[in-house]
Amino acid sequence: MENQYENKVDIYSIEKKMENPVDMMKAYGEMMAKMQAQMAAMTAKDEARDKEIKELKKKGEVSEKKLKALEKDNRKLKKEGEFNKKSLGVLRNDNRKLKRNIAAMRVGEEGIEVIGGTATPTLHKTINYEKTGESDEGTIEKFTLGISRPDFGGQLDVSRKIVGDLLKSVLDRPVKFVETLVLKMVKGLLSKNTDVDLPMESETITVMNASEVEDAVRLSAERIIAKIESYQDRGSNWRVILVEKHEVDVVHFNPLVGSSFIELPAPLKSNMNGLINIENVDDDECFRWCHVRHLRPGQRATKITRSDRKFAKTLNYNGIKFPVRINDIPKIEKANELRITVIMLRGERMFFPRYTSKFDYKDHMELLLMDDGEGNNHYVLVRDISMLLNSLSKTQHKRFFCLGCLNGFNSQERLDKHSGTCREVNGTQKSMMPKRGSKVVFKNHRRQLPVQFVIYADFESLLIPVDGKGECLRKTHDHEMCSYGFKRVCYYDGKYDGEYKSYRGVGAISRSLSELLGEVEKCNGIIQSEFNKEVVMSVKDYDKLEKATECHICGGKFGESDKKVLDHCHVTSKFRGAAHNSCNLNHKLTGKIPVVFHNLRGYDGNFIMQGVKELVDGRAKRRLSRSSPYRSKVQAAVYKEVQGPSCYVGKGPEFQKVVFDLHGQSPLVKHFLQNKRLAKDSGTSILVQRTEIDKLPPINAPTYRDVIKESLKSSHELEKQIQSLLDQMSNERTIFGRQQKKEREEFRKKETQVLSRHKEVKKISDLILLRLAKGKSGENDRMIATSIANALKLDEEA
Secondary structure, rough: OOOHHHHHHHHHHHHOOOOOHHHHHHHHHHHHHHHHHHHHHHHHHHHHHHHHHHHHHHHHHOHHHHHHHHHHHHHHHHHHHHHHHHHHHHHHHHHHHHHHHHOOOOOOOOOOOEOOOOOOOOOOOOOEEEEEEEOOEEEEEEEOOOOOOOHHHHHHHHHHHHHHHHHHHOOOOOEEEEEEEEEEEOOOOOOOOOOOOEEEEOOOEEEHHHEEEEHHHHHHHHHHHHHHHHHHHHOOOOEEEEEEEEEEEEEEOOOOEEEOOOOHHHHOOOOOOEEEOOOOOOOOOHHHHHHHHHOOOOOOOOOOOHHHHHHOOOOOOOOOOEEEEEEHHHHHHHHHHOOOEEEEEEOOEEEEEEEEOOOOOOOEEEEEEEEEEOOOOEEEEEEEEHHHOOOOOOOOOOEEEOOOOOEEEEHHHHHHHHHHHHHHHHOOOOOOOOOOOOOOOOHHHHHHOOOOOEEEEEEOOOEEEEEOOOOOOOOOEEEEEEEEEEEEEEEOOHHHOOOOOEEEEEOOOHHHHHHOOOHHHHHHHHHHHHOOOEEOOHHHHHHHHHHHHHHHHHOOEEOOOOOOEEEOOOOOOEEEEEHHHHHHHHHHOOOOEEEEEEEEHHHHHHHHHHHHHHHHHOOEEEOOOOOOOOOOOOOOEEOOOOOOOOOOOOOOOOOOOOOOOOOOOOOOOHHEEEEOHHHHOOOOOOOOOOHHHOOOOOOOOEEEHHHHHHHHHHHHHHHHHHHHHHHHHHHHHHHHHHHHHHHHHHHHHHHHHHHOOHHHHHHHHHHHHHHHHHHHOHHHHHHHHHHHHHHHHHHHHO
C-alpha cells in the first residue's frame, strides 16, 4: 500500500500547480507514466505470486497457514492494482479535458472580438458590435475580448490597454461599464463532474471623460481579482483552470446637468427662502449666470442685463461645455478660486447634498439643482443657505448649517466643532483620541464592596410531549418547571447562611418566587437588626485618621477645601480609613440582594416571567423588551398586594368586596367620571378622599387608561357633533342672507318701476296713507310711503 500513498502525495503536489493548465497537463503525463510503470510491475509481481502458489500446491510443500498468508498478500496487491487503475482512469479523463480546453484556447496576439455590427480597425482587425437592447439611461453594447492568457491574472494584465482603448472609442458621451471574466473552475482532481463555469464581475464603474479611463480600468481589474480571491478563501477548495470568456458591457447615459430655465415649485417661490432663479430662457448657461449674480447682486436679480453679459466674459470657463455637468464643477472651482456646494430637492421640502467642494477657497457659492421630472435640470442660486434650510424647521431662531451633511446647529461654535468631525467634509469620521498623559480613573468604588448576602438558585424542568399536528411549525414538547433549589450565603459571617431549600412538584414556579421573596425579606431583616452598627474606634484608628493625607477610597489627596471624614464598615463596625466626604457618601451598598441563577438568560428567566402573574395580582415594575434577552439578574420586581377595607360609597354601581390594587386597577374611576357632570352643575368638588371610598371595584374593573381612552373618544365625538352643528348653522345663515339680499333687490326693482309712473304713485300713496290711518300698515308700507314722499318732493322741485 506504500505506492497508493505515494500517488496521493503526487496528486496533491499537482493540485498546488493548477494555475497553468499546460504545466499541469505535463504533470499529469508524468504522473500517468509513473502509475503505468507501477501497475506493470505490480501485475508482473501478481502473476509471479500466483504461479508460485500453484506450484507449491502441486508439490504440497507449503503448509495451510503459509498458503493463507500468501493468498492474503495477493489480495492486497490486487486491491492496490484496482486503486491504481481507478486513479489512472480519472487522470486520463482530466487529461483529455485539459487537452480539449488548451486546444480551444486562442493563445496569440492581444485583441478584441466584438459581437456583430460594423468594424473599428483601431482596436482589432475585426471589431464589430451589436446593440443588444435599450435601457432607461441609453444604449447597451456588449464586447467580447479574445483570450490571450489562460490564467486570470495574466489575462487581466494584458487586456488593460485593450479595455482602455475600447472605452475611449465609445466615449462620445459618459458611459458605465461592467467587466466580466467567465472562469472554468474545478473542485479537487479525483472527483467526477465538478468543473463549473463561474462568472466574476466587476461592479458598475462610471467614466465621464478620457482622463478617468486609466483609473477605471485598473479599478475594474482589482475588483475582479478581489472577488476571485474572496471566493477561493472561503474554504471551498475550488481551483481556477482557465479563462473561458472575457466580456465588457458598456452603457451610455446622460449625466445630471443644469440647463435652461425651470419654474420653482410653489413652496420655494417665497422670498423668505433665499433663492434667486435666473431666467435664462435663451441658453443653457444657468450655472454661469448664477456665478455672475453671486458676484454682482442686483435689484433685478432674476433678469440677465447687458452689464451681466459683459461681466460674464471676465469669468474663466475655458474648456467647460454647457450645460455644466457635476463632474466639471471642480474645474470651474480651480479656474475661478471658488468653493461650490450643490444641493438637490427630494419631494417638496427635503434637501440633500449633491456635490460638496474639497477646496478651501474663501469665496463660497451655494446652488440648488432643480429637476422638472422630464429630464431637464436647472441651477438656482442660493442667496442664503440658512434661510432656505431654516424654512423647513418650526423654530424662529437662526440656525447654522453644515454644507457637507446639511445638519443644523444653534450656534456658530457648535457648527465649527462639528466641521472638524463631519464625515462629508473630511472624508472620514474623526476619531477623538485621549490627550497625551491622560489616565483612566476608576470611579465606581462602591462596586468593590462585597454584598452582605447572595442567593444561589437553579430551576429544573420536564419536557412534556404535545400534539402539534396540522401546523406549519410543529410543536413537539412543552417545558414545564418541576423543581427548584436555592441557598442563602452570607459573605461576612457563616452563621447567617441559610439552609438549602428545594421543592419538587406542581406549582413550582409560583412557589419558588414566593420563597425567594421571603428569603430576601429575611436578608433585609438581618441587615437591619445585625449589620447596621455604630463605628468602633481605637486609639490607633484615631491617630491614623488624624495623620491621613490621602483618601483610602479614591487615592486622591485631601485639599484645603476637602472635608476629611472617617469611613467604616456597616457590617463589622470596623474603621476602614479616612476619606473624602463625597467618596464616603457613595461608598455604600445599594441594599439589593443578588440572586444568581444557573443559565438565567437562556432558560430560567422564562420561568420567572411566567410565574410573575401567578404570584401576585400586580404588574412588573419594569417592562422587559421582547427583542433583548433577560439580564443576568431578575429585572422584574413586582409589587405586593395592598389590602384595603371594604365599605359603602353611596349611590352608584354595586361592587364586590375585592382587594384594592394601587398599581393599575382604577377604584371607582368610572363612577367618579359618571358623576363628574353632576358635580360641575352643583359646583361641588369631584375629588373624593380615601376615607370616602367605602366599596372597591372588582378586579376586572376598567383601568385609568381604559376610562381615559373612552372619555377621549366620546369627547372627540362630541367635538365632531358640535362642529357639524356649527357648520350647519353657518350654512343656514348664509342661505338666509342670500334670500334676504335677493328680496331686497326685487323690492327695489318694483319700487323703481312704480315710481316711474306718476299717476299710479298718487293712487298708491293714497292707499298707503289710508292703511297708515287705519293702523294696518306694515314695515314695507312705511318704506314705500317714505320712498313715494321723497319722489314727489323731488318731482315738485323739478
